[in-house]
Amino acid sequence: MKSLYRQFVQTSGWFLILSVVIGLMITNIFYLAFTKQQTTEQNLTRAQEVTSILETMHGDAEALTPFLDSVANLGYQIVLADSEGSLQSFGKPFEDVVLSEEAQRVVSDGVIYTGEDGALSFFMTSHFANRITNTVGVPFEVDGEVYGLFLRPDLSLLSSDIHTLLLAFLLSIALVNLLGMLWMAKQLTKPIGLLRQATQEVANDNYSHSLGIERQDEIGELADSFNRMIERLRENDTARKTFITNVSHDLQSPLVNIRGYAELIENEADVNAPSYQHAKVIQQEATRLSGLAKQLLLLSSLDQPTYQLTLGQVELDKQLKQIVSSYRYRFEENQLEVSLKLERATIQADAELLEVVWDNLLSNATKYTQEGGQLAVIMETDASVVKIRIQDSGIGIAAQDLPHVTERFYRADLSRHTEGTGLGLAIVNEIVTLHKGTLQIESIEQEGTCVEVTLPIL
Amino acid sequence: MRILVVDDDVHIRQLIALQLQQGGYEALLAQDAQQALELLETEEVAAAIVDVMMPGMDGYELTQTLTDDLDIPVILVTAKGQLTDKAKGFESGSEDYLVKPFEPQELLFRLQAILRRYGKAMRHHLSVGNIQLDRSSYDVVIGDETLIIPLKEFELLAILSATPGHTISRIRMLEEVWGEDDEKHELSLNTHMNRLRDRLKKHGASVEIQTVRGVGYRLEVLR
Incomplete structure (x- = not known):
């Protein structure tokens, strides 16, 4: 340029x-x-x-x-x-x-x-x-x-004399003119540079940026209306985020109650009583509904054509470690052995969305791996890409289902497991694609599944 | 042990209280931050479970007061699972973060971990051969690999690693890990020890668990 x-x-x-x-x-x-x-x-x-x-x-x-x-x-x-x-x-x-x-x-x-x-x-x-x-x-x-x-x-x-004087006079006029032009150009282009920087900040969802342009001319007016526009965008953004938070809170709280009280019924009922089974079903469905609500909210924002990634430096190894440790309880419940082999890697990415990716993949791996099984999270880097593999020794995915697992609401073999929403991998795929990465899933039935996410470092 | 529960939803409050009671704790209930702080003027609690979204003072602020001024460990509970909220939660000083909906067992598990961790002077890091144990995160690091293993196995390994080369009796292990020396756990101890051995070998640990016949177990560093 x-x-x-x-x-x-x-x-x-x-x-x-x-x-x-x-x-x-x-x-x-x-x-x-x-x-x-x-x-x-x-x-x-x-x-x-x-x-x-x-x-x-x-x-x-x-x-x-x-x-x-x-x-x-x-x-x-x-x-x-x-x-x-x-x-x-x-x-x-x-x-x-x-x-x-x-x-x-x-x-x-x-x-x-x-x-x-x-x-x-x-x-x-x-x-x-x-x-x-x-x-x-x-x-x-x-x-x-x-x-x-x-x-x-x-x-x-x-x-000799008068001509030298004249020449010097002309040259100084030219020089002063040129310097003046350069200064003027700097003055005119500086606010444009500031504006460009500010639009980039807004594109990255950062609305706190304020233009430091105080001028009484057209550029000053442009800066003023730009600041007003950012103000409006910030209000919209806050309203949107508050809405999502409120919807999510108001949906999840009753679900917590449904699930919790169903569990109390389950605990009080005799294992052979029908109410025991009924309470279990209520629990499972409440869990599914709450997952569905979360995923639909996320998808509805991802689906917006103007959706922008909020990019930042993400230390992948730290992020993965943190999420894995938040899964401690679920690992313990299934007596899983989890090994982490993570090379250090920092990439430009949307931290919040990547967290959703790891969350979904770990949730799948834990859900579909039998008690006492193994799980491995491996991250390798080279000059241009990071590869993150999440491997489990679980039940695997049937060959005929494998090409469809990233489709929305696709759920393999409904009779076998009722958990899940069928949206997890679709969301993962979407987020990885938004990061210009690739998602590769290999699986052998009854032996395990390996999901590999490749993300560009730049 | 008494746990403070602060949530504006009466059903959730009661639910958590019931779950705590089943886990052997006593619950102290408050519907907002104001009431919680009033209660704490006369009552003492070991930990607090706080909802983020509440009218009036929100969960982050309350957490800050509880951890900074009153030295009470806090688990934040919220429907928001987003990273920024999580960061905000840890910033305000909460020990842990739980996203709705959670399983009651998970809440108890985390509460236990926090209570065990909080205010207890314990050597957090153990290092033997090429393995390191972190008692606060329950991680085993072997070389460049981090291993998460079932808690019981971790505790067994921690006991052995504290005094490598020394034989630890089976009775002591059963008492420390299962809380009682009962015959019904004997088989379980064997199974766990065998699994632990396999895991250490598979991941290339330079230590080995040896059986001392009729007495117990001993951790040896391989050369």
């Missing part, structure tokens, strides 16, 4: 370059259209003044040199051509001291020379080149001899 800030800086850079180019072009046109003409005329006047002095001096050819020397010292570059074609430079010499055909006509035909356009004449810079073609030439006579005087102001003397 190209960051906004970079784009802004790049664009400003391009604009700076573009403005330099366009500026140059405009000055160029302006120079060619007006200034050049003017300068040439000025130079011509200068040259004619010089030649008229020379012609009225009535000196001989010898006197030309010191006079032209002194004129050159005033800041001119001068070339003197005589009728024989020999050239003499005064002041700073030109790059090439050769006259073009056009220029030679000053001496031979006595015409005025106003410079020539070279191949690059579209660019004004060519008019500043240190060449004779950029001079003006006028003929004059001294002692009956025809000469040509080519002249132009010495630009190297002219440019």
Whole structure:
């Protein structure tokens, strides 16, 4: 992704370059259209003044040199051509001291020379080149001899001070402009970065994040309405969670009573009395109903298309250990041996949902393993994935049922066991898929089942 | 032993009371935190069972008061099984957490564990050969593997591990683990010892339980 800030800086850079180019072009046109003409005329006047002095001096050819020397010292570059074609430079010499055909006509035909356009004449810079073609030439006579005087102001003397100042001025304007742009860009993109961060927090179900943007402009207004939106979302979220908690509490409490009192009846009844069996059935069904209520609540939130995982760092080994230890009583009841072999692993995941996964898998493993059986929880990691295997020595799953066990409300062989809701593995599958993991179940009847959950580490 | 039960649902209160009575405890009932704290001004309890959702002061707050100020271990009971609630529960100082619906036996089991743990100065960690025993969580660690074994077997192993190399008599074992030296438990002791031996071997423990004929058992570290 190209960051906004970079784009802004790049664009400003391009604009700076573009403005330099366009500026140059405009000055160029302006120079060619007006200034050049003017300068040439000025130079011509200068040259004619010089030649008229020379012609009225009535000196001989010898006197030309010191006079032209002194004129050159005033800041001119001068070339003197005589009728024989020999050239003499005064002041700073030109790059090439050769006259073009056009220029030679000053001496031979006595015409005025106003410079020539070279191949690059579209660019004004060519008019500043240190060449004779950029001079003006006028003929004059001294002692009956025809000469040509080519002249132009010495630009190297002219440019030095004021031009350096001008350049420095322009460069500082450009620099200040650029820095200003960068600062402005930072100011504009910073709140956008903050907004992006805040939306991510909200996406992760964290509504406590508040934007620290205090501005009086459009961005400030955006931040304000964003904060209001988060506030509303937080209220909704709390309402939803409170609802689920209340429903769950109000459903579970009566079920606890039904089950508990049924157990009291069971304890008081004679083992052979029908009421003993009836109480047992009530207990089992109450247990099933309470599990069902919990799972349906969970599924109803998982099924929402907008469901978002609440991601955080989960220390899997610790989590598994904690859940396994909460199963102590059930293990003890069935005299199970449980072994844990857990490599350390921390992954980015929804801790609450993963807990549901382990809870369901352990519950299945305990439920379907006979007294004195074995259970193993093994976690292995490599560079990219963690594998968690929950293995039991239980009754197993029949081959024809195996492909269907993750379907909702699918329950294998109803006559054998009445516990369970048929939703456990469906939920496990859903949660594992939400974490971009895979669920693999292998089972041999009467030997045991092995459920393997593979989760990506990143 | 007296246990305080705080729950706003009268039926649950009575149910837990009955279950506690069957487990040999006496129950003291309160319908909310307010009443519970009033009762505690005159009564003494060994532990408390507290419902999280109650009108007025909620279960977390009450737990905090009970554990911090009165030094009473608390089991929190709730319908919420969610992790954040669990974390909140442990933060407030509760010893254990029970999610509705629970089996009465499970409640008694956890209560026992807490009472055994609470305020008793016992060496929690035992280490022999490559095995470590944690008496508070009842875990056996062999190498990089954690093993959870039936409680009776754990207790037998703990007794043997406390004095490795020393022979422990069968009578003492029966008394400590079953609470009575009765012939009817003899067979059970044998079975448990055999299972324990198998488990240690299977999981690569560097200790072995040896039978001292006619006397008892001894734990030896293998070389």
